[in-house]
Amino acid sequence: MEFAGALRQAIQASGLTLERIRHRLAQRGLTVSVASLSYWQRGRSRPRSRAVVATLEEILRVPGGSLLELLDDPVPGAVPARGGLAGGRGGAVQQPSSGGQAGADRELWPDPERYARVVGQLDRSGDHRVERLSVHDLYRLGPDRRPRALAVREVLRATGDDVDRVVRVHPVEDLAPGPGPRLEPDLAGLRYCRPGRVRAEGGLIGFELIFDRVLASGDTVVIEYELSRPAAEYERRFPRPVRDYLAVVQFHAEMLPARCYGFAREGGGAPRRRLGELWIGASGSAHLALGDVRRGIVGIEWEWE
Incomplete structure (x- = not known):
């Protein structure tokens, strides 16, 4: 039956x-x-x-x-999860119905094949049934000019029923293996959600964030998380629109840059287009606030003396 x-x-x-x-x-x-x-x-x-x-x-x-x-019985059109994943809900992992959207997501990354391998091991069935109302990032650097952490807060709204998770992917510092065990970026500081599968490969980390309740259409949810050892450059990829985007780069008080700029680009291999110089305040931070961000890449860059 x-x-x-x-x-x-x-x-x-x-x-x-x-x-x-x-x-x-x-x-x-x-x-x-x-x-x-x-x-x-x-x-x-x-x-x-x-x-x-x-x-x-x-x-x-x-x-x-x-x-x-x-x-657990596969449904017509379901795509089995690759890699023999442990944990999670079992059964088939359904991918978004639009293959075109999945291909468009890949174009935002410098290595589309690596991105596809990472997200192919995760359950993205909820991604196309939520909209991002806001994304707030706090990217922190240390006195050695290296990134320390990326803290993220998102407000999401379900556009369909039965949504219990989303997948997030970030570029991270790719630490070469040394004499000891390889260090992977830590996923911590989770609020209003819990981690599902986590997969990392060559400077890329992807993970499932499971909400603290199952969403019906129209429901909203807040998720917060923090990544250690993010990539040395800050930029955000938006495969789908976001209504409100705020990025804050917090520099160490003893190591402030000479100049800071916002930028945008259309895809992983596209050139950057500067959005203007950003003020570095007395707090040692610069921010970029945008409304109604469409598909593409937005970020902040800086120049040292």
């Missing part, structure tokens, strides 16, 4: 309304809309959170795992 049919039978046998099921899920800290429940039992979509399905089994009083094992 397919998942939708099994869920529909279980709901009918329980005698519970969809609103009552929604309420009981909410009591357990799981936010699922009535519309999502309706879509699931009619086969229009599938849950993307195994925690939700396991809780549904309890609420509907069906044998444990009876719905989960049906959820």
Whole structure:
């Protein structure tokens, strides 16, 4: 039996309304809309959170795992995850429906094949069903002029039901192997989300951020995280529009640059176009604030004495 049919039978046998099921899920800290429940039992979509399905089994009083094992069956058009990944939700990883968008994302990176390998190991099924309302970055440098950390805060809004995660990719310092173990950039400072799979390769890190609740269409969520050892240059890639973008570069008080500029470029190999000189204030920081950023790359560059 397919998942939708099994869920529909279980709901009918329980005698519970969809609103009552929604309420009981909410009591357990799981936010699922009535519309999502309706879509699931009619086969229009599938849950993307195994925690939700396991809780549904309890609420509907069906044998444990009876719905989960049906959820694991690949759906038509699903693309299996590569690399035999451990952890996560299991089953097939569905990629965004638009192959053109995936190709466009790759064009923003200097090594598209490496980018494709990293994100190919991650679940990007939620990426095309959320919009970024705001992105705020704080990029910090030390007294040796080297980057110390990149702190990120984003506000997202779901444009579809059943969204529980997004994938983020950043360039990082590529540390050559030495006599000891190789050091990978740390993902820390997470708030309002938790990490899923993390993959790093040759100066690139990609990771899943799992929300603290499952989003229905129109729901908003805040995510915060911090990366150690970001790339030596600061720039942001925007494969999709962002309404509000703020970048702050914080220099060390003992090592301030002579000049600082904002810049933009269209793709990974395109030349930079300067947006103007940025003021370095008494706090030793410079910032770039933009509204309605479209697809492309935006960043901040500086010149030392």
